[in-house]
Amino acid sequence: MTPRSLLLVHPVTWTIWLGTTLLTVSLTRNPLYLLLLLFGLTLVAETERPTGRATPLDPIFFAVIAVSFGALFNAATIRYGDTVLVALPASWWLIGGPITLEAVVFGMINGLVLSALVAGFGAFGTAMPISALISLVPRAFYPLAVVMSVAVTYVPLTIRLAGQVREAQQLRGHQVRVWRDGLPLLLPLLIGGLERALQLAEAMAARGFAADPPSNQVRMMLVGGLAALFAGLLLQFAWGQVVAASLTMLIGTGLILWALRESGQQAPRTRYRLYRRGIRDMIVLLGAGLTLIAVLAPWPGRASLAYTPYPMLQLPIFEPLLALALMGLLMPVAVRLGDRYLP
Missing domain, CATH: 4.10.860 (DNA Excision Repair, Uvrb; Chain A)
Structure with a gap:
């Protein structure tokens, strides 16, 4: 069985999967399909998450916040729709006027779109280590790879360092009661995060990622x-x-x-870990291709991707064949489970 720390799928295959996911989410406004994609992408992220590492951002928790905020914001700013829930005084600035059910639903749909996009990026970031991401950068953009690696790793390293600093301060008897008690944690947190980011940049420069100026x-x-x-x-x-x-x-x-x-x-490259393509990549690419064909091909079921609650709220159309095709994005889960349980 392959260790969880290693990639089962080639980085290029993961990149194609991410592009297919973003295109699929961008082409639909049907809340039923968006919910299906959200839970599917969350399952991919959970399956790819290494054992013992907490999920940095729970897509479902983010979806609850995004959907709620989207519904409130759209209901407060859009006055279109036939189903009036409540009529606020017109003299109220910005939020005055009728609050319609259609505006609330449209805001919730926008929140679902944003949540599905975040879930797709979350699954991709969970599956792809930083070394695999850097390997995709062309040699002409090696200085960009240094900047990207520092930007990507600064926040996770700072979050990890925050826990260490908090535990060290607790051992010294420091307790956080009000916001002023958090100031002693701020300075070592910022310095430690910057120091580790600079160490990473120096290590990458020592490995040849600081390319010479172009001729x-x-x-x-x-x-x-x-x-x-x-x-x-x-x-x-x-x-x-x-x-x-x-x-x-x-x-x-x-x-x-x-x-x-x-x-x-002018920037020679030495690879210490080679990612090879195999049958697992074919499975993931076939699933992504099936989804891509379903959302782009001109067939009758594709019309159910479009949905709008205006002017009168109606139930969205659900096409089972299209929903089954969207499940092609779950092929990384099948690959991971097959590697875990099959000999």
Whole structure:
């Protein structure tokens, strides 16, 4: 059995899965499908969570807050809908007027969309270690990888350090009763978080992630590519020369890609852990492909993705085949459970 700390699925496969998830959530406003996606993505995050590590942000708890806030905010600012729940005095600034059930439901749907997006990112972040994320960065963007790693790890390291500082202060007899008692925790927390982030940046720089400045040739190609793109836009929108504009932008894109390739060659890469593609990647990609086809293909069931409670609230349409296709995003759960229980 593969240890929980190792990836069963290739980082590129996880990236494709995340893109499919975000596209699927963005294309639907049906609350039934959104609830299905929310619980499914939460299950993926819980399955990928290493044993003994707490979930940094519970998607269900976040959904309760987002749905409640979305309903209150939309009901207080939107005055459209036929089902009036209560009529506030019109003299009240901003919130005065009728509160409609349709506005409340529309706000709840927006909260569900946001919660499903957060759940998708949460599952991706739980499954992907920082080393796997950095491995996806092209060699031309190694300085960006250093900045990204520091930004991604600063908050988790600070949260972990907060618990350590609080335990150390409690051993010294310090108790937090009012907000002023938390000030002695703030300074070591900030210093410790920054120190660990700088240590990570130095370690990555020692491993070659601090790439040398690009050569003059690379800079000239980048400037020429950007100039060609700008000239192509002018030819298309200012003078209407579609063929010449397309050719110029194609040349500019080629110059930029060539410059990035040459810049990447100046930053050698040594990989200590190779992620290989296998049958597990095929299973996850097939599930994501099934979901992608279901939400993009022109078939009758796809119409149930769209939903609006205006002007009169109605029950959303539920298509069982489409709901089954959305479950293709749960293939990482099947892969993880298969690795855990099958020989």
